[in-house]
Amino acid sequence: MQDRVAIVTGAASGIGRGIAEVLLREGCRVSVLDWNEEIGSRAVLEMTEDRDRVRFIRTDVSREADISHAVERTVAQWGTVDILVNNVGTHYHNSVERTTADDFDKVLTTDLRGHFLAIQNVLPFMKEQGRGSIVNIASVHALQTQPHFSVYAAVKGGVVSMSRSIALEYAPLGIRINTVLPGMTRNSNVDRRMAPLNEKEREDLERKMARNIPLGRIAEAAEIGEAVAFLASDRASFITGSTLVVDGGESSHLSWR
Template sequence: MKLKDKVCIVTGAASGIGKAIADIYAGEGGKVVIADLNLEAAQKAADDIVASGGQAMAVAMDVTSEEQVNDGVAKVIAAWGTVDVLVSNAGIQIVNPVENYAYSDWKKMLAIHLDGAFLTSKAVLPHMYAAGSGSVIFMGSVHSKEASPLKSAYVTAKHGLLGLSRVIAKEGGKKGVRTNVICPGFVRTPLVDKQIPEQAKELGISEEEVISRVMLGGTVDSEFTTVDDIAQVALFFASFPTNALTGQSLVASHGWFME
């Protein structure tokens, strides 16, 4: 098993990509922490893992709250003694052209995606440093590399994760901690489903055109990236044995973006 007895915190893990990552980590022997704003849903996800023979616990966590992040990590330390892997995955989407983008929405987007990555990293790094090893994984996006209309805050936050990851890689390398950014293309989750009618309205096209042109038009096979695709990348980074890939990002987008 690639993650046997490794303590893995995954934020936003009650559903979608986060849940797929939590499930694959548990299947590889990890002790998985389902950290989510919705404690009831987090507990159900943890219970499902336990029922399948894995190890999991749930913690309530608003990643924009330093107090909740620190409290959640403290509960993990009390239960399992350390943190080996952090996947900062919690996120939302709000689309609007810049001139109509509410400042409150801008701040909310950056707080969840960027502040959340900072606060969770800050909370776990001392424990990783004490252990002399650890993996920090940020959920970026193709929009960490590329811009799209209507997504100013999202693109800004996802670009920012690359910088934060690289700094942690520089600071943590000699202490055994590595960091990476996963950059998915469009994954058919509720977050993406919500964007389809919103973008259709803003762009003046049909929902079918949003899917075929905006979301999948640049792929090589007109296929959505899947939650399992991303979970496999998250497993690869979490279980990689050396610092050789630290500070790097990996795009998984069915060829939409290539570098």
């Protein structure tokens, strides 16, 4: 993957940052896309000392112009796009009756429409070079879910179905599209919940979050990054239209409450 050019959305923190760091370690040049300029600018300084291999581009994936601008800047800097990782997402948890149409539209726009627009914008460059790898991040909620996750689960399921269809469409052109479904992962939301707690309270909370995970712990962001790096690389050259679950075994068993 040396000198491959990658775009990672939502990469200023959490899973996205874990993915970007793994890709950088593998030798990629990475455009870090995120709406939060302060966190994103700081993140790229912390990811690597080689400033020629990483850049931050402030991007709101709900805005088509922002996505187009980010892809254009990446190509202007490094000549093409080899890898796209659509990671950005909005976590939403509420009952059906309390969910407004605006709530629904926000999740749909960020988690599905944003993925679609980013794919549209990189495809011309991947087609020109006759290869490319796109990895869409969804969630285990696309397969098995819980009450109050109707909108979130629907959109994540949409990501999986969309990825399969696009994979079929562009396989003859050498472009692969796959999906990763993370389970419970240490991210910025988890860090915020743990920040005000003492050490024992943090341990108790982490045990609670991991109670249904056979491996006995939640994932680190870099572990999701490793799965993404594999699918993005030539090591996965015969894999397209696939869905890879990275959840410590949680979705492999039945739980009854």
